[in-house]
Amino acid sequence: MGIELPIEWREVAQEILKDPGKVIFLGEADTGKTSLCLQLANLALQEGLRVGVFDLDIGQSHIGPPATIGIGPLENPIEDIGEINPFARYFVGALSPGSEPLRMIQGVERLLFHRPDLPSFDLLLIDTSGYVHGPQALSLKWKKFCVIQPDHYIFLERQVELEGLKRLSEREKGRKHRLQVPVEIRRKSPDARRSYRMEAWRRTFQHASTLQIPKNSSQLTMNRGTLVGLMGPGDSFLDLGLIEETKGEEVAVYTPYPRAGGIEEIILGRTNEPATALGWTSTMVK
Numbered sequence: 001m002g003i004e005l006p007i008e009w010r011e012v013a014q015e016i017l018k019d020p021g022k023v024i025f026l027g028e029a030d031t032g033k034t035s036l037c038l039q040l041a042n043l044a045l046q047e048g049l050r051v052g053v054f055d056l057d058i059g060q061s062h063i064g065p066p067a068t069i070g071i072g073p074l075e076n077p078i079e080d081i082g083e084i085n086p087f088a089r090y091f092v093g094a095l096s097p098g099s100e101p102l103r104m105i106q107g108v109e110r111l112l113f114h115r116p117d118l119p120s121f122d123l124l125l126i127d128t129s130g131y132v133h134g135p136q137a138l139s140l141k142w143k144k145f146c147v148i149q150p151d152h153y154i155f156l157e158r159q160v161e162l163e164g165l166k167r168l169s170e171r172e173k174g175r176k177h178r179l180q181v182p183v184e185i186r187r188k189s190p191d192a193r194r195s196y197r198m199e200a201w202r203r204t205f206q207h208a209s210t211l212q213i214p215k216n217s218s219q220l221t222m223n224r225g226t227l228v229g230l231m232g233p234g235d236s237f238l239d240l241g242l243i244e245e246t247k248g249e250e251v252a253v254y255t256p257y258p259r260a261g262g263i264e265e266i267i268l269g270r271t272n273e274p275a276t277a278l279g280w281t282s283t284m285v286k
């Protein structure tokens with residue numbers, strides 16, 4: 001099933017299966033993070049472990065739509081991480097983690113530590129984005145290390161591009177594994193990444209309808225087509241939405257969420273890409 005893993009990768013996979021826990025996958029774009037995560041998930045399931053996957057990639061999301069992070073259990077062998085049903089999701093609201101670092105960390109905390117109903121996992125595989133360069137990226141990854149406290153760090157490296165990240169990880173407990181990225185790995189073009197998201201947006205909104213939701217005072221201007229997060233009690237994420245129009249004290253939101261009851265807050269996101277995917281025109285509304 002899937003690609004053939006290099007021997008070195010298989011050895012690390014075996015080490016992790018003997019001593020599971022929380023495993024974080026780190027590397028630039030197109031280094032095989034998601035593929036290794038998938039293979040390890042299937043291997044661990046075969047061994048009878050309770051496996052969960054936590055998808056922190058908000059640009060190329062696999063569990064749940066883009067702009068959200070999602071966590072879910074592996075119930076059967078899978079061929080794609082996207083087959084995992086999200087047990088819980090959280091709205092980050094951006095397509096690049098650097099634009100919403102606080103919401104990203106808040107989401108990681110909420111999903112890992114404030115969901116008493118979260119199944120317990122022997123092995124939790126944490127997939128991340130390729131945002132690994134520059135002070136902001138390093139600071140965000142370091143915060144994730146502190147919050148998550150991984151038992152294993154997997155660095156997928158072509159040369160020495162993860163030095164900064166590796167140095168930061170040395171401050172933390174957890175075993176560090178460095179893996180060489182194979183030269184034959186295929187790189188996804190920016191166009192391919194965008195069309196992956198466009199497809200994801202269309203799927204997300206395919207059964208959407210319009211809800212009228214009372215506007216809360218903090219929302220000053222809302223542009224038609226802006227992505228929003230509909231939040232319920234206790235900062236729980238209910239679903240995504242798109243601002244359709246605002247009228248007086250109400251806002252019309254196009255959303256797959258079935259009812260207005262229980263929606264306590266609308267959080268504005270930082271993209272209108274889903275509106276483009278749905279073919280909306282970019283008329284501005286107040």
Ligand SMILES: Nc1ncnc2c1ncn2[C@@H]1O[C@H](COP(=O)(O)OP(=O)(O)OP(=O)(O)O)[C@@H](O)[C@H]1O
Pocket residue numbers: 003004005006027028029030031032033034035036057060128129130182184185186187188
């Ligand atoms: N060990 C490998 N050998 C050959 N090809 C691989 C290997 N691992 C992954 N690939 C291929 O390389 C491409 C990128 O892999 P993958 O999507 O797992 O990387 P990623 O680091 O998760 O990328 P992203 O930045 O999009 O999150 C995919 O087409 C995958 O099939």
Ligand SMILES: [Mg+2]
Pocket residue numbers: 033034035057060127128
């Ligand atoms: Mg990936």
